[in-house]
Amino acid sequence: MQVSVETTQGLERRLTISVPAETVDVEVKNRLRHIGKTQRINGFRPGKVPPSVIQKRYGQSVRQEVAGEFMQRNFVDAIVAEKLNPAGRPAFVAKSNEDGQPLEFEATFEIYPDVVLKDLDKIAVERPAVDVTEADLDEMFETLQNQHKTWKENKRKTKTGDKLTIDFNGRVDGEEFEGGKAEGFELELGSGRMIPGFETDIIGMKAGEEKTITVSFPDDYHAEKLKGKTAEFDIVVHTTESAVLPEIDDEFAKLFGVETGGVAALREEVGKNMARELNQAVKAKVKEQVIEGLLEVSELDIPAALIAQEVDVLRKQAMKRFADQMDPNNLPELPAEMFEEQAKRRVKTGLLLGEVIKVNELKVDEAKVTDLIESAASAYEDPSEVIEYYKTNKELAQQMQNVALEEQAVELLLASANVTDKKASFKDIMNPEGK
Known part of the structure; x- marks a missing residue:
């Protein structure tokens, strides 16, 4: 096999691959011989069909089939030999595929970009410094009263x-x-x-x-x-x-499943829930700033193939949401342009975080996975049932491991970022701009 590599533009590469004629011809002849032994053709006894008849009837299709398989196989061998990392499926074009001639073909594809992490200390993050206050609790109890008025x-x-x-x-x-x-x-x-x-x-x-x-x-x-x-x-x-409005008393506490301890126990439980939600919201805001900062300091060519794949994912998700809300027969055709910017951002983020994980040899922290699952489960009536469901569902467990690894990467970036703590209130974080 002979291979040459050409850079066409940006991340696009073109491989020209030549497979010796003898290698291809032998495979074609073997398959035609097998067809001759097994194929029934009118006018001939089984296994007695002349090779010339088999060649005339099946030769071209068999050669095309063999060529396709050799293209796939030799493409894989070539990218391994040339140390290329394709970012999408190749487009094959056969340049020569005749009896007695080498099989020559081109494979055009994009490769993953070289990701360089730099200027990470220029990532600016304002981290909210906030706690749940007694006044926040009082306001939450007013909300709970209104919900049961x-x-x-x-x-x-x-x-x-x-x-x-x-x-x-x-x-x-x-x-x-x-x-x-x-x-x-x-x-x-x-x-x-x-x-x-x-x-x-x-x-x-x-x-x-x-x-x-x-x-x-x-x-x-x-x-x-x-x-x-x-x-x-x-x-x-x-x-x-x-x-x-209902009185805030033991009976009020029972409305929320607090059977013992009365208002004090309810206040403690509500406070814990508020603190958990506040912590999650603060983490989300910090993560958003870290990602935004990482995108700003990083220049990166993005493979069009990956953007197209992500657009397809986003479009299918949107169509599913529409399907849940309206008649499937009246679903609109959503153009790819609607999702292109979001897709670019997601692909770029994934490539950069992937490099952070690779360079720093990050491994999934199982303790963090457990914390994430327990945090998600705590919002449900029976947390133990939810935890067990995560443990027995491989797909969900894998998703949570991915989330944990991403959080580890964000934490690592945060450690080298320019972080300032900014005082904030519960309302600032949980209800920005009164939304």
Whole structure:
């Protein structure tokens, strides 16, 4: 076998490979001989078909078959010999495939780039310095109270926080519009469910009252025909109700599965959960900054083949999400361009983290895997069942090992990064920008 390597452009390589004629011809003849012994052809007894007939009928297809196999086999031998690492499937082109002539073919493919890790100390990270405070716990208990509130009918003027049962009928330019009419509609004032002005203009009404309000649809409203339009709504209030919050006592604690220890035990449990979620959120923010910094300081050619593969993965994931939400027959065709930037980022991140793992000879820390599984399981009612499920599911276990190894790489990068601790609050981390 003769091999030559050519750099066409960037990461693309072209191998020209020549296989001796004798090697190919012998294999072709052996296969044709086998066909002659086993193939039934009208007019000839089994095993007595003349070689010329076999050659005429099957020669070309057998040679093509043999050539394909030799291309695959010799390509593998060639990339091993030339120390090349393909990043995708090769495109084969046979240049010569005739009887008595060497099989000559070209294989064009991309290789993985040489990844060089540098300027890691220029990665800048602001690490949130934050703890769960008593005030955070108090606010969380208010949220829990609101989640279990009940309603009591009132006869007073409505205010923010009340729940109303109303009818409404909207018009734009004197014409009713789709979605602008409802009867027996329940609305909690202050929830922000309706367009700006709708809820505030109802405040102060009583049960049995009617009113016409004028509001404007936002310029970015989802319905094109209503964007920026002024609308009138006829409002009829049927009932108004006030929220009744449960007392924070032992019975309240039992609502959350705390049978003993009362409010103190519930407070301790909620505090632990908040601390766990806060820790996970801080780690995620730090990791995001480390990855972003790594991408910024690293220049890297990315194989188009890997981007295409990642685009395909992302597109299939998106299609699956759409399929869960709408009629499969009406699924849109999602263009590759939608996912290209995300795919590039993911491939580049994977290549860089892979190099960090390789250079530093990182191995999976099983203790970290256990911590990750236990952390994930703690959010469920029966953590032991979830832990056992991870242990018995090879695919999930492998995924968690990959996550652990990636975290180890991020921790190593963090150790050499420029890190500053920045004071933050629970709200800053868990509810940024009030989202």
